[in-house]
Amino acid sequence: MKRDIEDATSISEADLEKLTKEANQEATPSAAKIMWREFVADKPALISLFILIVFILFVIIASMFIDVPKMMETNIMGYYAKPFTPEYWLGADAGGRSIAKELVVGSRNSICIAIGLTIISSTFGICWGLVSGYFGGMVDLAMQRVYDFMMIIPMLMTIIVIVTIIPHYNAITLTLILSIFYWMGTSRLIRSRTLSESQKDYVAASKTSGTGNLKIIFREIMPNISSLIIVDTTLSFAENIGVETGLSFLGFGLPMGTPSLGTLIANANDPENITGYWWTWLPAAVEIIILCLSISYIGQVMRRTTNAAQRRGQDKK
Amino acid sequence: MSLIEIKDLKVHYPIRGGFWNRVVDNVKAVDGVTFDIEAGETYGLVGESGSGKSTTAKAIIGLEKATSGTVTYKGKDVTKAENRRKLDYNHDVQMIFQDSLSSLNPRKRIEDIIAEPLRNFEKLDKQAEKLRVLQLLDIVGLDADALYKYPHQFSGGQRQRIGVARAVATHPKLIIADEPVSALDLSVQAQVLNFMKKIQRDFGISYLFISHDLGVVRHMCNNIAIMNRGRIVEVGTREDIYNEPMHIYTKRLLAAIPETNVNHRKEHREHRLEIEKIYQEQQQKYYDKDGMAFPLVKVSPTHSVALPPEEAKKFQQQAENKEVNV
Numbered sequence: 092m093k094r095d096i097e098d099a100t101s102i103s104e105a106d107l108e109k110l111t112k113e114a115n116q117e118a119t120p121s122a123a124k125i126m127w128r129e130f131v132a133d134k135p136a137l138i139s140l141f142i143l144i145v146f147i148l149f150v151i152i153a154s155m156f157i158d159v160p161k162m163m164e165t166n167i168m169g170y171y172a173k174p175f176t177p178e179y180w181l182g183a184d185a186g187g188r189s190i191a192k193e194l195v196v197g198s199r200n201s202i203c204i205a206i207g208l209t210i211i212s213s214t215f216g217i218c219w220g221l222v223s224g225y226f227g228g229m230v231d232l233a234m235q236r237v238y239d240f241m242m243i244i245p246m247l248m249t250i251i252v253i254v255t256i257i258p259h260y261n262a263i264t265l266t267l268i269l270s271i272f273y274w275m276g277t278s279r280l281i282r283s284r285t286l287s288e289s290q291k292d293y294v295a296a297s298k299t300s301g302t303g304n305l306k307i308i309f310r311e312i313m314p315n316i317s318s319l320i321i322v323d324t325t326l327s328f329a330e331n332i333g334v335e336t337g338l339s340f341l342g343f344g345l346p347m348g349t350p351s352l353g354t355l356i357a358n359a360n361d362p363e364n365i366t367g368y369w370w371t372w373l374p375a376a377v378e379i380i381i382l383c384l385s386i387s388y389i390g391q392v393m394r395r396t397t398n399a400a401q402r403r404g405q406d407k408k
Numbered sequence: 409m410s411l412i413e414i415k416d417l418k419v420h421y422p423i424r425g426g427f428w429n430r431v432v433d434n435v436k437a438v439d440g441v442t443f444d445i446e447a448g449e450t451y452g453l454v455g456e457s458g459s460g461k462s463t464t465a466k467a468i469i470g471l472e473k474a475t476s477g478t479v480t481y482k483g484k485d486v487t488k489a490e491n492r493r494k495l496d497y498n499h500d501v502q503m504i505f506q507d508s509l510s511s512l513n514p515r516k517r518i519e520d521i522i523a524e525p526l527r528n529f530e531k532l533d534k535q536a537e538k539l540r541v542l543q544l545l546d547i548v549g550l551d552a553d554a555l556y557k558y559p560h561q562f563s564g565g566q567r568q569r570i571g572v573a574r575a576v577a578t579h580p581k582l583i584i585a586d587e588p589v590s591a592l593d594l595s596v597q598a599q600v601l602n603f604m605k606k607i608q609r610d611f612g613i614s615y616l617f618i619s620h621d622l623g624v625v626r627h628m629c630n631n632i633a634i635m636n637r638g639r640i641v642e643v644g645t646r647e648d649i650y651n652e653p654m655h656i657y658t659k660r661l662l663a664a665i666p667e668t669n670v671n672h673r674k675e676h677r678e679h680r681l682e683i684e685k686i687y688q689e690q691q692q693k694y695y696d697k698d699g700m701a702f703p704l705v706k707v708s709p710t711h712s713v714a715l716p717p718e719e720a721k722k723f724q725q726q727a728e729n730k731e732v733n734v
């Protein structure tokens with residue numbers, strides 16, 4: 092005799108609201124809340140987060156008010172103008188261009204490229220690693236050969252060649268070109284974790300509960316490796332600021348007339364600038380150091396959030 | 409007709425090696441297993457660690473690809489994924505996993521865990537779904553405040569109940585319980601087992617009950633299969649197995665059940681040592697040259713044993729004689 096679940100318990104629709112309320116009181120705090128507590132408990136990280144957000148917002152908004160072509164015009168009158176003057180807060184370079192303005196627009200460019208590059212390459216790398224690790228077998232084998240191929244290409248040289256060949260490129264195409272070469276590290280990392288995660292019984296339980304493969308990958312496994320994803324993404328963001336900056340420094344990054352942190356630091360190529368006209372390159376260098384330090388502080392907090400044993404935040408009720 | 413029929417099921421894992429990474433050998437995790445489960449009964453599958461119990465279970469439910477053999481459900485072979493899909497097989501057949509912690513997604517709240525099969529197989533609206541989850545929690549004896557908690561906030565016994573709640577959520581006809589209590593202490597074991605029996609009575613579920621503990625199996629199962637090195641060495645009713653064990657492996661397992669009566673401790677120990685000695689002596693005889701068990705022979709209508717060829721002949725003759733007499 093098969094009876095129904097309804098008959099085996101006394102709970103009915105009338106109790107639904109009351110029980111939901113009871114359950115809500117006992118609910119465990121969400122991951123976002125735990126993360127916030129962790130930031131509050133770690134003051135340097137909180138300051139870093141504050142600096143990073145304010146700075147990014149500032150350069151994006153401020154650069155909207157700057158007329159870039161006009162800013163990039165040469166102005167003989169301002170030739171190596173000294174800093175801390177009303178017209179040139181941070182001085183000017185050999186072309187009489189305001190370093191302060193260049194710094195704002197350049198930071199905007201560099202940071203936006205780094206964000207774009209991180210979003211595209213991490214998303215792709217994460218998907219690649221998840222699919223490869225989850226399905227295993229022939230799928231994994233084929234996907235790993237593509238990975239191997241990408242790894243043996245001499246990256247920097249290929250990027251420089253592509254950038255030289257393409258006649259007209261801008262920030263967006265540069266981001267796309269770079270993205271092709273920066274997903275592999277993430278994908279390998281994610282794949283190895285997915286391989287071990289896929290063996291766990293909760294994945295088997297999802298399969299026997301009738302959940303489809305894609306849903307298992309992105310709704311069951313991905314949340315479980317979110318700690319790895321968050322940490323990896325923050326760190327690659329820091330790294331990616333360096334990628335574009337480095338290329339621009341070498342002269343293969345953004346096209347002429349588009350300022351970036353890299354082109355500003357490239358001023359230091361001239362030995363005279365290093366000693367005599369320090370204001371042409373120092374602010375950009377300091378800015379990069381501060382950015383990368385802040386990001387790594389934030390990354391540490393993220394890592395702690397995901398590992399209960401390392402937490403410093405109070406579990407207050 | 410039986411609820412589900414497993415016939416000559418084999419699961420072999422290839423071992424790759426050598427220069428070309430070719431298949432050099434197979435691990436015969438399951439090697440020709442045959443049994444039927446009737447509606448409403450509890451079928452016991454017993455064997456020591458590594459004997460292939462979990463692999464059998466996974467092949468039956470479709471988590472592991474069967475190398476050969478069939479699993480027939482509603483007249484269709486469900487070792488094929490396409491038949492499983494057509495029958496909505498996992499709506500009817502569910503599993504309780506050996507390790508309760510790893511079988512619950514640590515990033516999901518209990519509500520979402522229990523509701524997962526409901527969302528896939530029965531399209532309920534939000535309110536009805538939550539009600540059903542609350543009812544299931546009540547059935548397994550957990551409070552409503554479990555709803556928004558995470559698996560790590562529960563004890564082992566409570567987690568096993570959550571696993572049970574998920575397994576019964578869709579009214580399955582068969583639940584494969586892979587050592588559902590072996591990670592629990594004795595008092596909690598009894599709780600969970602009695603509870604499983606209760607929902608069996610209430611819902612008319614069949615169990616394939618996997619365990620290495622013959623004491624627990626005796627409490628739960630009507631029919632029992634003893635498994636060793638991927639093969640079944642003895643099948644029979646509970647009485648057959650406990651009162652007239654015939655295979656040395658079964659005898660050894662039975663002797664290993666701890667004696668709770670203090671007065672008989674010494675006798676029990678002697679008995680166990682004696683069985684162990686016989687086991688060591690006769691091991692050669694009961695297994696073939698590859699160390700595999702022999703095919704099963706019927707010794708009574710309900711009882712089959714993997715006897716060595718000479719003894720098997722005797723029983724076959726007896727059976728034939730009987731047929732002549734009748």
Ligand SMILES: Nc1ncnc2c1ncn2[C@@H]1O[C@H](COP(=O)(O)OP(=O)(O)OP(=O)(O)O)[C@@H](O)[C@H]1O
Pocket residue numbers: 421435436437455456457458459460461462463464506620
């Ligand atoms: N993926 C695999 N690849 C190779 N061999 C495997 C694989 N899975 C299991 N085996 C082997 O198959 C055999 C049976 O394993 P199985 O998990 O079914 O044992 P079990 O009876 O459930 O044991 P336990 O009581 O410890 O759970 C073991 O010898 C194991 O080494």
Ligand SMILES: [Mg+2]
Pocket residue numbers: 461462463506586
């Ligand atoms: Mg097992």
